Amino acid sequence: MSNTKKVLILGGGYAGVKAGKTLHKIFKQNEAVEITLIDKLPYHTLMTELHEVAGHRTEPDSIRIDLRAIFSGRKVNIVTDEVEKIDFEQKKVSTTRKVFDFDYLIIAFGSSTNSFGIPGIETYAYTLWSYDDAMKIRHQVEKMFQLAAIEDDEETRRQMLTFAVVGGGFTGVEMAGELGEAKKHLSEKYGINQDEVTIYNIEATSRILNTLEDDRQVKKVERRFKRLGVTLLKDAAIVNVMPDKFELKDGRVIACNTLIWGAGIKVNNFVGSLGLKAGRAGRVDVNEYMQTAEYANVFVAGDNTHYEDADGLLPQIVEAAEQSGHTAAENIANLINEKPLQPHKQVYHGFMVSVGSRYCVSDNNGLKLSGFFSMLVKHLVNFYYLFTVSGVAQLFEYWRHEFFHIKNNRSFLGGHFSKASPNFWLVPLRMFLGFMWVIEGVNKINEGWLVSAKMIASDAVSQATEQVAEGATYAEPLLKEVPGIVQWMIDKLIAPHAVVFQTMMVFAEIAFGLMLIVGLFTFISAIATTGMTVAITLTGMSDASILWYFFGGIAMIAGAGSTFGCDYYVLPPLKRGWKRTAIAKKSYLYFH
Ligand SMILES: Cc1cc2nc3c(=O)[nH]c(=O)nc-3n(C[C@H](O)[C@H](O)[C@H](O)COP(=O)(O)OP(=O)(O)OC[C@H]3O[C@@H](n4cnc5c(N)ncnc54)[C@H](O)[C@@H]3O)c2cc1C
Known part of the structure; x- marks a missing residue:
C-alpha cells in the first residue's frame, strides 16, 4: 500500500x-504528499469584482484567473469537475466523472444566495454570486435598453428601464x-432618455452598510x-417577486423586469446537504x-x-x-x-465599498477615507491580492482591464490611460x-572614440563650460553640475x-539604433536607449537636444x-515558449 498522503481541496475560491x-509551500519538496484542488470551474473567480462586469464597467475576462496558471509549476493538481458526493467514512469524493480518495480534506465551496423563502425570488430574480450570474445580469441590462429603444409605449418602456x-x-x-453609472452610457448608446431609467437599491x-460603523460614511x-440617480428605499422589505413587478411589505407594487437579489447568503447548497453539524445559515461548525x-x-x-471566538x-x-x-492547510x-x-x-484590516468606478468609502484599521484616496486604497489592495495569487502576470491584466482598456472613462483616473492610438x-x-x-555611434567612430579617450575627463562639465565661455561652439551641457x-x-x-567604455557605448548606440529601425526587441532597445540618455546627461556630456531621444525612447516602450x-x-512564439518554461511558471513572469 502506498504511503502517499492525499490532500483534497474542494473549491478554487479565495479559501x-x-x-x-500554503500546502505547496510546505510540501513542495515532499514526494509523499499529493495535493489536488477540485473546482467545477477552470478558473478562480474574483467575486469582489463581479458587479463591475455585471454593470458593464470591465470586460468579462477581468474577473477570471485560470486555476492552472495559478498553480502552474506548483505541487497542486487541478481537476475541473463538479463534486457530487463525499463519503467521509470511506474517504472518497465523487465528481461527475471520477472518484478521488483522500486522507485529508478541505471543503471550501463558498456560499449560495438565500431567498429566505420569499415567493418568486428563486424563479424571477437575478443573483450575483458567480461569473455566470454577472454575465446574465450584464446581458439582461443591455437587453432591456435595446428593447426599450424600440418600445413606443412609455409605461412599458419605463418598466423595462x-x-x-x-x-x-x-x-x-x-x-x-x-x-x-452604466445608465448614462447605455442611454446614449441606445438613444434613451435617462429620465426614464430608474435604479433602486x-x-x-x-x-x-451595517458593517460600516461610521454613520457619516453611510451618508x-x-x-x-x-x-448617480440611484433611489434608495429603506425599511422596504420585498414580499413577492413576479416576472414584471415586485411587491413591498407596505403594499407598494413596482413594475420592473429586472430584480437583482443581493440580500442574503447561506451555506453552499451542496455543503448544506452533507449532514455535517451546522451553525448559522447552515454554515459548517468547526x-x-x-x-x-x-x-x-x-x-x-x-x-x-461557522466559527466563532x-x-x-x-x-x-x-x-x-x-x-x-x-489555517486549515x-x-x-x-x-x-x-x-x-x-x-x-x-x-482583519477593514472594509471598502465602491459606488461606481470613481467613488469608494473605506475604513481600514480606523483610517476612514472616501472618494479618490479610498478608491486608490481599494485598487492597491486588489494589486496586492492579485500579485500574491498570480504575480506580475495578473497585476498587468488588472491594470489592462481597470485602466488601459476601460471604456466610457469608468475609472477613478478617468479615461486618460485608455486612450490608445x-x-x-x-x-x-x-x-x-x-x-x-x-x-x-558612427560619428563617434569617426571622431576616434574607439582609439583614444574622448569622453572622460576629470570634470567634463567644467571643461565644456570653459570651452563655451572661451567662445567655442559647444552647446551648453544640460546638467550644470x-x-x-x-x-x-x-x-x-x-x-x-x-x-x-567608449567602445561599448558606440556599439550599444549602433546596435540599439538598428534594433529600433527594424523593430526587433523594441521594448529592450527603448528602455536601454532611454537609460543611456539618462546616463549621458548625468555625466554632463550632453546638451538639451538629448531630451528628444529620452522622450522618443519612452514613446517606444509599449509595443x-x-x-x-x-x-x-518574433515575440509571439518567444512568449509562448517562455510561458512553458519552469522558471516562468514559478515566477509568473510573463504577459498573457
Ligand atoms: C458581488 C460580491 C462582492 C463582494 N465584495 C466583497 C468585498 O468587497 N470584500 C470582501 O472581503 N468580500 C466580498 N465579497 C464576499 C467574498 O467574495 C466571499 O467572502 C469569498 O468569495 C468567499 O470565498 P470562498 O473561497 O469561501 O468561496 P468562493 O470564492 O465562493 O469559492 C467557492 C468555489 O467553490 C466552487 N464550487 C462550489 N460548489 C462546487 C461543487 N459542487 N463542485 C466543484 N466546485 C464547486 C465554486 O466554483 C468556487 O470557485 C463579495 C461577494 C460578492 C458576491
Missing part, C-alpha cells in the same frame, strides 16, 4: 486557492452604484447614490483548527465555515476566507508532520530615432578604462515594434 498555496437591486450590504450597494432595515454613500466536529481529517474554510463570528469576506484556508500539514495544531487567528503612428518615429542613434557620486564613478571606474517590425513575428 481554496490560499489553502493550495427599471432595475431593482435588493440588499443594502456590500453586494447590493456596489451593484446599484455600477448600474447608476432596496433595503429591508433602516440602514444600509456619503447615500449622497453618491443621489448623484473548532479553532478549522476541523469539523465529526472528522479530524476533514477541515472547512471560507464562507461555508472572542473576536466574533468569522465573517463572510475575502480576508476571512484566505485566513481560514491557511497549515493544520493538515501539522497532522501529517505530527506537530501540534495551530489555532485560528482573526485579523494604433502603434503604426509610431513607426516613422521609431525608425527615425533608431537612425539617429546609429548616426550618433555633475552629481558627486557620478563624478566619483567617472574618475575611479570609467576614466581608467575610457576606451573600453512600437509590433507594427511593421520584427517583433510582430
